[in-house]
Amino acid sequence: MAPLAPVSTERDLRLDLFRGLALWLIFLDHIPSNAVSWITIRNYGFSDATEIFVFISGYTAAFVYGRAMEQHGFVVSSARVLKRAWQIYIAHVFLFAIYLAEIAYVAHSFDNPLYTEEMGVLDFLKEPDVTILQALLLKFKPVNMDVLPLYIVLLAWFPPVLWLLRRAPSTALIASATFYSLSWWFDWNIPAYPKGVWVFNPFAWQMLFVFGAWCALGGARRLSRWIDSPIVITLAAAYLGFAFFIAIGWYFPRLAAYVPKFVSDTIYPIDKTNLDILRILHFLSLAVITVWFVPREWPVLRSPVFWPAIVCGQHSLETFCLGVFLSFAGHFVFTEISNGLLMQIMVSLAGIALMVGAAALLSWYKGVERRGPGPRPPAATPSYAGGA
Amino acid sequence: MMNRLALVLALLVMAGTAVAQQPGECLVAQHQLELAPLPHVQAALAAKKLDVLVVGAGSSILPGPDGAKAAYPARLQKALGELLPGVTVTVKTDIKSRRTAAEVIKTINKPLAETKPALVIWQTGTVDAVQGVDQDQFVQALDQGTNIARSAGADVILVNAQYSPRTESIIALSIYGDIMRWVALQHEMALFDRYAIMKLWADLGTFDLTGAANKLDIAARVHNCIGWLLADLVTEAAQQGAPQTEGR
Numbered sequence: 001m002a003p004l005a006p007v008s009t010e011r012d013l014r015l016d017l018f019r020g021l022a023l024w025l026i027f028l029d030h031i032p033s034n035a036v037s038w039i040t041i042r043n044y045g046f047s048d049a050t051e052i053f054v055f056i057s058g059y060t061a062a063f064v065y066g067r068a069m070e071q072h073g074f075v076v077s078s079a080r081v082l083k084r085a086w087q088i089y090i091a092h093v094f095l096f097a098i099y100l101a102e103i104a105y106v107a108h109s110f111d112n113p114l115y116t117e118e119m120g121v122l123d124f125l126k127e128p129d130v131t132i133l134q135a136l137l138l139k140f141k142p143v144n145m146d147v148l149p150l151y152i153v154l155l156a157w158f159p160p161v162l163w164l165l166r167r168a169p170s171t172a173l174i175a176s177a178t179f180y181s182l183s184w185w186f187d188w189n190i191p192a193y194p195k196g197v198w199v200f201n202p203f204a205w206q207m208l209f210v211f212g213a214w215c216a217l218g219g220a221r222r223l224s225r226w227i228d229s230p231i232v233i234t235l236a237a238a239y240l241g242f243a244f245f246i247a248i249g250w251y252f253p254r255l256a257a258y259v260p261k262f263v264s265d266t267i268y269p270i271d272k273t274n275l276d277i278l279r280i281l282h283f284l285s286l287a288v289i290t291v292w293f294v295p296r297e298w299p300v301l302r303s304p305v306f307w308p309a310i311v312c313g314q315h316s317l318e319t320f321c322l323g324v325f326l327s328f329a330g331h332f333v334f335t336e337i338s339n340g341l342l343m344q345i346m347v348s349l350a351g352i353a354l355m356v357g358a359a360a361l362l363s364w365y366k367g368v369e370r371r372g373p374g375p376r377p378p379a380a381t382p383s384y385a386g387g388a
Numbered sequence: 389m390m391n392r393l394a395l396v397l398a399l400l401v402m403a404g405t406a407v408a409q410q411p412g413e414c415l416v417a418q419h420q421l422e423l424a425p426l427p428h429v430q431a432a433l434a435a436k437k438l439d440v441l442v443v444g445a446g447s448s449i450l451p452g453p454d455g456a457k458a459a460y461p462a463r464l465q466k467a468l469g470e471l472l473p474g475v476t477v478t479v480k481t482d483i484k485s486r487r488t489a490a491e492v493i494k495t496i497n498k499p500l501a502e503t504k505p506a507l508v509i510w511q512t513g514t515v516d517a518v519q520g521v522d523q524d525q526f527v528q529a530l531d532q533g534t535n536i537a538r539s540a541g542a543d544v545i546l547v548n549a550q551y552s553p554r555t556e557s558i559i560a561l562s563i564y565g566d567i568m569r570w571v572a573l574q575h576e577m578a579l580f581d582r583y584a585i586m587k588l589w590a591d592l593g594t595f596d597l598t599g600a601a602n603k604l605d606i607a608a609r610v611h612n613c614i615g616w617l618l619a620d621l622v623t624e625a626a627q628q629g630a631p632q633t634e635g636r
Contacts, residue, residue: 032556033587103558110554110600114607117446118555120486121518141520143560187524196520199560253422268570272563273523331557335598339553 011063013301013310014294019056020313020359023320024352025049030144030327033334035341036348041286043251045243046270050147051283054205057151057316058212065162066217078159085155091321092148096135099142100128102328124194134193141192145324146199153190153202154209161210165217173219176210179203184274197273204275208283227288236285243282308356315359322358326351410467410620413594414613421617423625424578426543430626432506437476438468440622441503441542443492443533444511446485447550450607458608463615464509471623480505488516489529496533500540508537509580509618511547513564520560523567530571545578545621546571551586553598578625580618586610 025040026049042048061081068077107122124131124140134140138149164172182188183203190198215223226232246267249256256264270276300306312319330347337343432438442448442461450459465479482492482499489512500508510533516526530546537544548568549561565583572579590597595606 030557033553099558106554106558111602112554112597112599112607113451113602113604114447114550114597114610115552115555116451117485117514118518118550118552118559120446120515121555121559143558192520194519196522196525264573268573269523269527269567271523328557335554339598 012296013306014291014296015056015059016310016313017301017306018052018290018313019060019316020309020311020319022049022052022056023312023316023323023355024309026053026147026320027323027327027351027355028348030324031330031334031344031347031351033339034330034348035344044247045240045286046247046276046282047279047286048272050200050272051208051275051279052286053147053316053320054150054154054208055212055283055287056313058154058209059216060212061155061158061209062162062165062213062216065158066166066213069162069166074159074163077162081155081158081162085152088148088152088155088317091317092138092145092152093136095145095148095321095324096140096142098325098328099145100132102332137193139191139193141196141199144327147320149198150200150202150205154206157202157206158209158213162213165210165213169214169217169219173210173214176207180207180275189273199273201274204273208275208280227291232288233292236288239281239285240289243278243285308352311359311363312355315362318362319355319359322355323351326354410616411609411613413589413609414616421621421624422578422581423621423628424545424572424576425628426507426545426578426622426625428506428541428543429622433472433475433626436474438472438478438507439503439505440464440468440477440479440507440509441499441505442479442481442483442509442511443496443499444481444483444509444547445487445492445515447514448481448483448511448547449485450604450611452604458604458611460611460614460618461509463612464618465615467616467619468622471619478503486515488519488521489513489526489533490521493529493533493536496536500537500542504540505542507545507622508542509545509547510534510537511582513561513568514549514559517549517559517561517564523563526564526567527571530568531575534571534575534577543577544575545580545618547580547618548583551583551590551597553590554600578621580621582614585614585617589613 025042028034028037029040029042029049031037037043040049065077065081068080103122104125107119107125110119131140135142138152141149161172161176164175180203183201188203189201192198211219245255246259246263249259267278270278272279294301301310330351333343333347429438442464444461448459448461449455456462461479461481461483465477468475468477468479480499480503482496492510492512512530534544546568548565552559561583569579569581586595586597589595589610595610597606597610599606
């Protein structure tokens, strides 16, 4: 099969928009007991913002590093991918430091007799040497910080995948799907500390990342005939409706009684760790409907309405990390000050505003650096530096 | 307006007569209870002798010298005794802190043989979440434990983790709660949704669960209510008559 070049050199703003929105949703979902998280998509179907984030990250990674591979060859582009993986690793360690501080605070201040069992989670503070080492090995799994280790592994593995994707895209996609199936068959996952396995199984989740990359390298164009067909759109809409009905039943048990037993026997448990096929289908259906509603050249994409989400999507790593930190801070406000509804809404809005502000600042700074007369040459992939 | 007032009054009267001895603060969460058939309990009630075994970990006990008396298993015994006049109710416990579901089932045969309960109330999920136990292993342990208890002639009610606002952002409870709900559905058994009930109490301001200080009185009131609500669940499910699936 002939090697595929990226479809277009123009960046698809929809990617930034939806990645930015996904980052907002991840932030809202990460604040425990946050009423505002009722608006996030995980409550209305099988998949959630993680799928969007991983797919788009695969897409942009292939877009950016695929071009680098074309221009500078395998070695240089691989080095760039690995450098990016290293940056994410550093970000993860930084977040872990904040997490440790939060835990240490809880351990100091918390002595409620109802919760002696829950205090067991603080045990690892008794042996920080082991814990920190396990965290550096990505085996310790702090709550809500599981996306970055996944991302690190996906990127570290990406150079050969990208090489194959550019040579033989179909083969690469089939290999990825095979790998996914094998991980289900043989229960492959990475062991975690102190027990269990990774929350996002990289052997399973790689498929969505590779699929995103495949789409970026011409796959989307090949799929367009299917995506535009009324049959596929109808099927996607029907599936979303089905998932919506099932999801509503999680909150209204009376409705759940209408779900036939063979259906619930078949679909449950919907496995997030191993990226259940129901979740993939749900994400694909969402994507089909979204692409149908939001065409690539939709002028509104360039309007100020969407700018806040787009700018966050363009600086996804920084925005994600800030979001994790802000979700800790938001939870702190809830327990220390108030968790009234008004406070929950204010914390959620303030968090998103801070994410947008920080992303805008980064955007501005990158612009300054690029234009500046200083001795630094422009970055190799300036407008995408935060994007892959 | 008058109609609505009348309705509220009628509801209050009904609630008042139905649960005379139960503290009012527990009541708000009653609609959270989901019933499931309890055939062994029914048989035991017919024989006027109900033995219950509470199997659990650290959140089934309270610290201190009076902890055992204030914790929900003891409160459950008291509540069942009042709700079931004429029935000899005994609640025994097999409780030890920091046990995962898999660790519990390793030693469950002994207490089962000793107490021969008609009902096993199995509180679990917290320690598994704290340690991040593999989800498949958690499912298997729940399946296995349920089968062991049932083949020993007992009905099973699962009790999930507590709602703990301060540790919410450091313990990933939700997936383990989902698994328990799913396993309960599979086995057609009741899940006592302690998490949702305590969350409701916290949201309504019934109990302040964010308190960091070592105050035993709120803890004791919470356990008292849990004991009463569990007793409600048991008696109502047993009075449902023929096995049915209402409420699920």
